[in-house]
Amino acid sequence: MCHLHCNLAPAHVKVGSHCNDLLVFERSLIYAGRHPVVTGQSGETTDKKVAVHSSRRMKTLDHDAVVIGAGPAGLLTAWTIAARRHDVAVLEEHPKVGEPDHCAGLLSLSGLKILGLEPPQQVIQNTVRAARIYAPSGRSLLVERGRHEAVVVDRRKFDAWLAERAVQAHASIITGVKVRALKTHDGSVVGVETLEDGAVVQRKAIVTIDAEGVQGRLSGSVGLPMIHRTSKYPAYQYEVQGADVDDDLVEMYYGRQTAPGFFAWIIPLGDGRARVGLASDFKSKPRLEAVMRHHPIISGKLVKASVLRGIGGTVLVGLPVKKTFMSGLVVVGDAAGMVKATTGGGVVFGGISGKIAGKTAALAVSERDASARSLGRYETSWRSLLLGQMRAMYLAQRAISSFSDRGLDSLVKNADELSLTDTVKREGDMDMQGTTIAGLLANPRTMIALLSAARYISPRF
Numbered sequence: 166m167c168h169l170h171c172n173l174a175p176a177h178v179k180v181g182s183h184c185n186d187l188l189v190f191e192r193s194l195i196y197a198g199r200h201p202v203v204t205g206q207s208g209e210t211t212d213k214k215v216a217v218h219s220s221r222r223m224k225t226l227d228h229d230a231v232v233i234g235a236g237p238a239g240l241l242t243a244w245t246i247a248a249r250r251h252d253v254a255v256l257e258e259h260p261k262v263g264e265p266d267h268c269a270g271l272l273s274l275s276g277l278k279i280l281g282l283e284p285p286q287q288v289i290q291n292t293v294r295a296a297r298i299y300a301p302s303g304r305s306l307l308v309e310r311g312r313h314e315a316v317v318v319d320r321r322k323f324d325a326w327l328a329e330r331a332v333q334a335h336a337s338i339i340t341g342v343k344v345r346a347l348k349t350h351d352g353s354v355v356g357v358e359t360l361e362d363g364a365v366v367q368r369k370a371i372v373t374i375d376a377e378g379v380q381g382r383l384s385g386s387v388g389l390p391m392i393h394r395t396s397k398y399p400a401y402q403y404e405v406q407g408a409d410v411d412d413d414l415v416e417m418y419y420g421r422q423t424a425p426g427f428f429a430w431i432i433p434l435g436d437g438r439a440r441v442g443l444a445s446d447f448k449s450k451p452r453l454e455a456v457m458r459h460h461p462i463i464s465g466k467l468v469k470a471s472v473l474r475g476i477g478g479t480v481l482v483g484l485p486v487k488k489t490f491m492s493g494l495v496v497v498g499d500a501a502g503m504v505k506a507t508t509g510g511g512v513v514f515g516g517i518s519g520k521i522a523g524k525t526a527a528l529a530v531s532e533r534d535a536s537a538r539s540l541g542r543y544e545t546s547w548r549s550l551l552l553g554q555m556r557a558m559y560l561a562q563r564a565i566s567s568f569s570d571r572g573l574d575s576l577v578k579n580a581d582e583l584s585l586t587d588t589v590k591r592e593g594d595m596d597m598q599g600t601t602i603a604g605l606l607a608n609p610r611t612m613i614a615l616l617s618a619a620r621y622i623s624p625r626f
């Protein structure tokens with residue numbers, strides 16, 4: 166139910182019963198949409214202009230900024246805008262922030278530091294120190310630097326915590342509201358259209374931020390490029406208990422028999438619990454089930470395991486979209502392709518893009534200038550910080566998936582024998598892998614490994 170303060174009736178009347186074509190002021194910290202919202206600090210209020218046209222069951226609200234989607238990218242954008250004392254509303258189509266989740270929850274400590282985030286203990290499920298990379302032959306490489314590198318978070322709790330943080334900074338988070346369309350005027354995006362409590366609502370904004378995630382389509386509807394379908398790989402993941410795995414070691418399994426085009430993973434949660442997943446260019450779920458039963462190493466670790474739950478999703482393995490802004494609109498996170506193509510991980514890069522977008526949007530609101538020139542600063546910033554890294558990871562991912570299983574075996578064997586992991590130990594970074602890749606390519610021993618595997622290159626497409 167929608168509660169507005171109205172001067173024709175006692176406070177907090179339902180819209181439509183008294184307010185015909187009135188300008189009223191919403192006096193709640195968070196506007197309640199069709200479903201309950203993330204709770205804010207009690208007693209604090211914001212004034213927001215609301216025009217109600219009940220005869221047409223249409224309502225207009227004004228915001229400084231509207232964010233579409235309450236994933237990490239949208240929530241970090243909203244937090245950044247709200248922290249600069251601007252009015253920002255986040256619209257989330259699902260009833261609860263963070264659910265349903267589609268993630269393995271592996272986040273590097275260095276990435277969290279860049280984002281300025283210190284998740285509380287109840288969000289963190291485990292800490293990991295190393296990764297073991299398996300070739301199809303079963304030979305493996307241990308990549309470790311003698312310290313804890315990453316945490317495994319429960320994405321449902323992580324996103325809920327980010328939402329709480331944004332609300333504490335006075336962002337409004339409205340759940341159960343799907344954005345149906347972007348509103349445009351004279352070639353600029355001027356807000357969004359939603360359906361709330363059966364009424365069409367237009368939420369006008371100086372800046373709109375598209376943080377819809379991997380299935381995003383709204384920015385495409387106003388002429389911005391969308392992520393190509395060939396960059397989207399289906400993924401599936403089971404959470405299991407009773408697995409025989411190292412509690413602080415992530416495992417990655419490559420090979421065309423296992424996961425053509427990508428890899429399978431085991432991410433430990435502690436006490437024999439783990440996330441076992443696989444992404445591939447097609448049929449990820451049946452492939453994962455086959456791998457869990459028959460893969461010579463994975464199946465052995467799961468002999469006594471039982472499945473707790475399964476989730477599906479889509480990982481991105483391509484480059485970011487070519488344009489991420491126009492007058493009135495910026496695109497962040499998965500919707501803009503802000504991921505590491507080598508792993509599909511997008512929380513850190515999506516979060517970085519969100520923070521840059523938030524700063525740009527806040528400036529645009531202060532200057533009352535959301536022109537393409539003003540919002541173009543967002544793209545300039547993320548490109549200078551991330552694009553080189555993303556290109557290097559994309560090329561590495563393409564190269565890895567072009568090797569046959571014998572080529573991957575040869576690469577891992579040579580990398581092991583030539584101690585290439587020393588370079589990773591020295592220069593490795595879970596997120597800024599472009600720097601690590603450049604370090605590896607500068608090492609003549611990498612060339613030896615690549616040349617001897619080159620005869621096994623056999624592109625699949």
Ligand SMILES: Cc1cc2nc3c(=O)[nH]c(=O)nc-3n(C[C@H](O)[C@H](O)[C@H](O)COP(=O)(O)OP(=O)(O)OC[C@H]3O[C@@H](n4cnc5c(N)ncnc54)[C@H](O)[C@@H]3O)c2cc1C
Pocket residue numbers: 233234235236237238239256257258259263267268269270271272342343344345376377378379400401402442477478479480497498499500504509510511512513515
């Ligand atoms: C199986 C799997 C495992 C993964 N593991 C990792 C990992 O370990 N580490 C990592 O960093 N990344 C991982 N990722 C990727 C990561 O989940 C994404 O990169 C990340 O969630 C992107 O954040 P986002 O905010 O851009 O989008 P999302 O988290 O997808 O959030 C978008 C939000 O927008 C909402 N929305 C969409 N359309 C609308 C609309 N029209 N109106 C209102 N709301 C809307 C959605 O409901 C959603 O809540 C994994 C992905 C998969 C599929």
